[in-house]
Amino acid sequence: MGLWLVSVGGCVQGPSEAPPLVTSASGQADTATIEACMVCHSTREMQRGPVLDGLPEWYLADQLKKFKSGRRGNNAANRAGALMGAAMAKVETEAQLAGLARHFAARKPKPFIRVIRGDLPVGRAQYATRCASCHGVKGEGKPEIASPPVNVQEDWFLLDQLRKYANGQRTVHPSDAGGVMMQASAAALSPDDLRNVVAYIAKDLTVTPPLQKVGPPKL
Ligand code: HEC
Ligand code: HEC
Structure with missing residues (x-):
């Protein structure tokens, strides 16, 4: 039961080329x-x-x-x-x-080609002081504060989302305390440090092995 009430501040607007989704009669994900x-x-x-x-x-x-x-x-x-x-x-x-x-x-995280390079020791230090309290020392996330893992996503997507939090493109509702703090966290880092922290996550925290052969870390 429970049809969605879609009218929070009007309909979601978006470009029209998004492919239509098919809805089953039962309402289950078919x-x-x-x-x-x-x-x-x-x-x-x-x-x-x-x-x-x-x-x-x-x-x-x-x-x-x-x-x-x-x-x-x-x-x-x-x-x-x-x-x-x-x-x-x-x-x-x-x-x-x-x-x-x-x-x-229910699906297993997918290995991916690491594409983000950065200064790993700097990224490690930034992660420990600025991210671990909410996302966990292993990047496993903390459901009790609605903080997602960061150790399964592709590295390009992590960086993309951090940039979008920092520039306001990933919208966060003012009543969403966790999201507001996340936005502030991303905005506090320089563009270089965002790369550094993602390079560190992808190197040391991501649960899947890299698809490419990676050389020794540049320390
Ligand atoms: C037209 C392409 C398109 C289709 C179709 C689409 N998505 Fe997305 N989805 C995206 C893009 C692009 C993003 C990243 C959005 C951003 O950068 O803010 C995204 C983001 C998401 C996220 C957030 C992921 C995260 O970690 O932040 C979820 C969850 C998601 N999609 C689920 C779905 C589901 C379920 C469907 C099917 C009902 C679906 N999407 C259909 C393009 C699509
Ligand atoms: C105060 C707690 C907090 C801190 C500190 C924090 N985050 Fe977050 N983070 C969150 C929450 C909560 C969300 C989900 C917010 C939302 O729904 O948009 C999130 C979302 C994210 C996402 C999006 C994941 C996805 O799949 O869409 C990334 C990437 C991320 N955080 C990385 C970081 C990094 C890197 C740092 C350190 C620079 C950091 N976070 C610091 C709480 C935090």
């Missing part, structure tokens, strides 16, 4: 809907969203609700976010949303 998500959430396309596999169910559901209500993905300056916001139009029921979160959470 394979057609999942397939529609995978148009953007697999490694098939060059221009795409992040691989979602292995993110926790609670975080996926939380973010999907934020996209659905327009708390995330309603900033036209963030084209990627707006595409995602538009894609949510056809996720119509809570049961369907929950089914999608369950589906992606």
Whole structure:
């Protein structure tokens, strides 16, 4: 039960080219809907969203609700976010949303090619003092404060999201205390330090091995 009330500050606006999602009669996440998500959430396309596999169910559901209500993905300056916001139009029921979160959470994190380079010792120090309290010393996240893991996502996506928090493109609702603090954390780091911290996470915390052969770290 429970149809979504979509009218928080109007509909989610986004470019019209987002592919339509198929909704099953039962409201559960069916394979057609999942397939529609995978148009953007697999490694098939060059221009795409992040691989979602292995993110926790609670975080996926939380973010999907934020996209659905327009708390995330309603900033036209963030084209990627707006595409995602538009894609949510056809996720119509809570049961369907929950089914999608369950589906992606049950999948194993995917190994990926590391593309972000940075100063690892600097990144390690920044992570320890500025990130670990909320995201955990292993990057495992802290569900009790709604803080996601950072050790399963692709490195380009981590950096992309940090930049978007810092420049305001990843929208955070003023009542979302954790998100507001996250935005402040990202804004406090220089562009170089954002790279450094992501390079450190990808090197030492990410649970999957790198797809490429990496040389010894530049210390
Ligand atoms: C048109 C392409 C597109 C489609 C279709 C799409 N997404 Fe997305 N999605 C994106 C992009 C791009 C982002 C990154 C948004 C940003 O940068 O703010 C994203 C972000 C997300 C995130 C946030 C991930 C994170 O760690 O912050 C979740 C969860 C998500 N999508 C789930 C889904 C689900 C479930 C579906 C299917 C119902 C779906 N998406 C369909 C493009 C798409
Ligand atoms: C006060 C706690 C706190 C601190 C400190 C913090 N974060 Fe976060 N972080 C969060 C919360 C809460 C979210 C989810 C916010 C939302 O829903 O947008 C988040 C989200 C993120 C995301 C998005 C993940 C995704 O899949 O979409 C990244 C990346 C991230 N944090 C990295 C960092 C890094 C790197 C640092 C240190 C520079 C840091 N965070 C510091 C609490 C924190």
